[in-house]
Amino acid sequence: MDCRKLWALVVTFFVMGMMASADSTAQSVSQSITKESTLEQVLKRKVLRVGMSTFVPWAMKDKTGKLIGFEIDVARRLAADMGVDVEFVPTNWSGIIPALLVGKFDVIIGGMGITPSRNLKVNFTIPYDYTGMSMVAHKKMADGFDSLDDFNKPSVVIAARMGSTPVDAAKKYMPKATLRLFNDESQVFQELINGRVHAVVSSAPTPAFQALKYPDRLFLPLDETFTKEPIGFAVRKGDPDTLNYFNNWIRVVTAEGWLSERKQYWFEGNDWKDKVQ
Amino acid sequence: MALGYIAYRIIFGMGYHWQWHVIPQYIVRYDAERRQWIPNLLLEGLIATFRLSIWATLMAIGIGTVMGLFRVTRRPFLRMVSRGYVELVRNLPPLVLIFISYYFISSQIMSHFDINAWAKSRPDGWQEVMAFFLASPKHLSAFLSAVATLAVLEGAYITEIVRAGIESVHWGQREAAYAQGFTRGQTMRHIIFPQALPQILPPLSGQLISTIKDSAIVSVISIQELTFQGMELMSATYLTFEIWITITVMYLLLTFSCSLAVQYIEAAVKRRHGN
Numbered sequence: 001m002d003c004r005k006l007w008a009l010v011v012t013f014f015v016m017g018m019m020a021s022a023d024s025t026a027q028s029v030s031q032s033i034t035k036e037s038t039l040e041q042v043l044k045r046k047v048l049r050v051g052m053s054t055f056v057p058w059a060m061k062d063k064t065g066k067l068i069g070f071e072i073d074v075a076r077r078l079a080a081d082m083g084v085d086v087e088f089v090p091t092n093w094s095g096i097i098p099a100l101l102v103g104k105f106d107v108i109i110g111g112m113g114i115t116p117s118r119n120l121k122v123n124f125t126i127p128y129d130y131t132g133m134s135m136v137a138h139k140k141m142a143d144g145f146d147s148l149d150d151f152n153k154p155s156v157v158i159a160a161r162m163g164s165t166p167v168d169a170a171k172k173y174m175p176k177a178t179l180r181l182f183n184d185e186s187q188v189f190q191e192l193i194n195g196r197v198h199a200v201v202s203s204a205p206t207p208a209f210q211a212l213k214y215p216d217r218l219f220l221p222l223d224e225t226f227t228k229e230p231i232g233f234a235v236r237k238g239d240p241d242t243l244n245y246f247n248n249w250i251r252v253v254t255a256e257g258w259l260s261e262r263k264q265y266w267f268e269g270n271d272w273k274d275k276v277q
Numbered sequence: 278m279a280l281g282y283i284a285y286r287i288i289f290g291m292g293y294h295w296q297w298h299v300i301p302q303y304i305v306r307y308d309a310e311r312r313q314w315i316p317n318l319l320l321e322g323l324i325a326t327f328r329l330s331i332w333a334t335l336m337a338i339g340i341g342t343v344m345g346l347f348r349v350t351r352r353p354f355l356r357m358v359s360r361g362y363v364e365l366v367r368n369l370p371p372l373v374l375i376f377i378s379y380y381f382i383s384s385q386i387m388s389h390f391d392i393n394a395w396a397k398s399r400p401d402g403w404q405e406v407m408a409f410f411l412a413s414p415k416h417l418s419a420f421l422s423a424v425a426t427l428a429v430l431e432g433a434y435i436t437e438i439v440r441a442g443i444e445s446v447h448w449g450q451r452e453a454a455y456a457q458g459f460t461r462g463q464t465m466r467h468i469i470f471p472q473a474l475p476q477i478l479p480p481l482s483g484q485l486i487s488t489i490k491d492s493a494i495v496s497v498i499s500i501q502e503l504t505f506q507g508m509e510l511m512s513a514t515y516l517t518f519e520i521w522i523t524i525t526v527m528y529l530l531l532t533f534s535c536s537l538a539v540q541y542i543e544a545a546v547k548r549r550h551g552n
Contacts, residue, residue, distance in 0.1 A: 045394060047415075053512075060513035063302055065318045087415050090509060091499045099499070102384035104419075186511035213515070214294070277299050277514055 037241035038106045048079040048086050049105035053093040055185060056206060057266045058111040062275040070266040074128065075109045077258070078249060094163040094183060097121055100234060107246070108234040111203065113165035115229075123239070124232035125246040128259060132225025133169040136207035136218050137199035138192055145221050151199060152176045159188045159197040166201040169227050193217060203229075205267055300519050303510060319520075322506030323527050328411065329420070329502055330489040333427035337488070338481065340432030345439025346465070359436060366433035371494055375426055379498040383422030392418040416501065423500045431488050435481065442477035443469055475546050482539040486532050493528075503527060 034040060042048050052059045052071055059069040067088050079086035089105045100108050100122060111131065114124045137145060145151060151158065152174040160166040162181040170179055180197055182188045189210055192200045195217070200207065204225045211218045233250075235242050253259050266272065306317040316324065347359035366374065396407060396414035404414055412420035446469050454464040496505035507524045511517050 054509045056513060056515075061318060061509060063317075064306060064308075065321070089499065090501070090505075092497060095497075095499075098380055102380055104384065184508055184512050186508075186515050186517050189515055190517045210515075277296070 033239075034241060037239050038235060039239075039242040039245050042082065042084055042106055046084045048075070048082060048084050048107070049089055050075045050079075050086060051089050051091050051096055051100055051105040051108045052110040053091055053096060053184075055093075055111060055203075056209065056276075057272065059088075060276060063277070068272065068275060070129075070262060071109050071111055073262050073266075074259075077253065078109070078246075081249060082245075092183065093161060096163075097234070101236060103236075106235070107242075111231055112234050113203075113229040114232045115165060115168065118234070121237075122234040123237050123243055124234055125243060126250055127230030127232050128250045128254065129231040129263065131203045131229050131231055133166055133201055133227040133229070134204040134207045134225045135199050135201050135220070135222055136192065136211050137221045138195050138197070139217055139219055141195055142198045142221060145198070148173050148222070148226060150221070154178065156199070157197040159191045159200045160202065161185055161188055164203075165229060166203065170201045173226060295519065296516055297519055299514070299516065300523055303520075304523070318506045318510055319503065319523060319527065322501065322503035323531060325412070325420075325500075325506075326489060326492050326502040326504075326528075327531060329424060329427065329492050329495070329500070330485060332411070332424045333431060333492070334485045334488050336424060336428035337431035337435050337484070340428060341435025341439050344432065344436040345443065348436060348440040349443050351461075363433045363436050366430060371430055371491060372497065374430060375494060375498060378426040378429070379422065383425070392421065419498075419500055423495045423498065427488060427492060427495065430491065431484060434487070435484055438477055438480045438484065439473075442473035445476045446472045475549075478546055479539065479543045482535075482542055486535050486539070489528070489532055489535065 052067075052075070054060050055069075057069055058071045059067060062068045072088070075088070076086055087105075089099075091099050091104070093110075096108055096110065096112075097118065099105065108122075111129070112118070112124075113131065114127060118124075135151070137151075142151070142156075150156075154176050156174070156177040157180055158170050158174060158177050159180045159182060160170055162183055167179065167181065170177065177198075180191065182191065185202070185206070188200050188202070191197050192210075193214060199221065200210075208220060211220050233246050235246065250259075303317050304319045305314050307313075308315045344359040344362055347355040348363075350356060393414055396404065396417045399407070399414075407414065407417070411417060450468055450472065451464060454468045459468065492502055493504040496502060496508065499505065503524055507520050511520050514520070
């Protein structure tokens with residue numbers, strides 16, 4: 001065997017060895033992604049931990065302290081389809097994304113609107129629902145207002161929940177108005193009922209519910225929602241398996257018609273009202 | 278007068294729809310399945326507040342005693358450690374401390390031991406005991422991290438209480454003990470500490486009341502105590518005023534009965550020590 005042949009043999013072995021090791025690295029990376037995915041951990045733990053925040057009629061506690069609502073139905077069905085138990089982690093809305101990132105729960109199912117800025121921090125599933133911003137105003141404070149332009153003045157004060165998409169919508173559509181932010185939804189509406197702000201921006205249908213509840217004080221200045229927002233589950237980044245599972249689960253239940261049936265029950269009917277009060 | 282005016286404004290001026298009749302069911306409710314009355318959201322929250330405060334105070338007493346002794350020791354390093362701890366905690370807003378501990382410390386430390394899973398794997402009897410004294414398995418990890426944070430917070434104040442108690446003992450006592458041939462440890466254990474204890478006890482029990490009040494701030498990290506339960510309930514029902522007033526009364530009942538107990542303890546201590 002001459003020197004050149006031997007050399008070629010050595011090079012061939014070396015290259016093959018490299019390829020084999022690269023291949024096994026790729027394999028072990030994909031294995032570890034699978035093993036560390038939230039999906040695997042949920043199945044191992046047999047519990048799906050869901051981060052949510054009280055928001056009528058998405059999620060709320062009924063008279064017996066049990067959680068009910070549209071999101072709650074979605075999360076319960078999701079867990080049942082995965083064959084695991086569901087555990088709800090009620091969390092303040094303003095801190096819900098950091099809490100997901102540090103692993104206080106596996107997924108946010110809380111009517112979270114998909115926005116580019118949120119999407120930089122978390123991954124979203126495909127939308128399972130759409131909502132829009134709607135506005136309810138105080139009869140005395142906002143007398144005669146009937147368009148977004150009426151509210152877009154420096155003298156107008158608008159209240160919204162801190163860290164929520166209504167804040168972005170108010171800033172975008174009424175940049176001149178003054179914003180006042182609160183930590184939860186009840187404080188926002190209390191401010192309006194007390195007549196200290198002109199209007200509240202919130203996801204439909206809550207403003208309509210409030211206007212019905214206080215017909216002598218509140219009214220709906222706009223006939224329709226003024227934005228359309230996709231709603232998705234939020235999960236931690238770098239986890240393709242979990243995202244894939246949730247996306248396809250949403251496709252399945254949408255195709256079944258189950259989602260729209262649930263949505264109708266919670267958003268268009270009143271059957272659930274006496275469970276809460 | 279002023280209170281009367283405020284009440285008048287709230288009742289008549291705001292046109293608020295009072296719905297007091299729905300409140301009692303959130304405190305206790307009748308469970309048709311088990312055929313008995315059981316605590317509902319608000320009372321559960323109050324019980325959680327009480328559990329949280331008791332455990333936090335007990336842990337804080339441990340931290341405070343050790344740090345308080347460090348405060349008066351001869352060793353500069355230990356003195357520095359406890360001084361640093363006290364100054365750091367007392368000069369930070371509690372809210373900041375709680376967020377730091379929730380997002381950084383507890384999620385890093387607690388995630389290494391899966392306490393919730395461990396608790397869930399215990400036999401049912403154990404789980405019930407734990408649920409009674411601490412929190413149900415699924416809330417245990419959050420509960421423990423809240424207890425630890427509150428304990429660190431209150432421990433700083435207890436450190437100062439312990440230090441003040443020890444320093445209130447006349448220096449002559451220490452010298453007399455040394456003259457009798459007691460070592461430093463023995464002096465502390467047999468001479469100084471027993472005399473400091475009557476000075477320490479009353480403010481210590483007052484600190485429990487303080488802890489109950491401070492525990493409301495852990496609602497920001499979603500611990501299901503009274504304030505958090507109340508706020509959740511307000512989001513669900515929009516009964517802002519009724520629920521805040523109910524919560525106020527519930528806190529007041531708890532802290533006032535504690536403060537009566539503290540008065541009783543103080544009187545008992547005074548009687549026993551003759552002044």
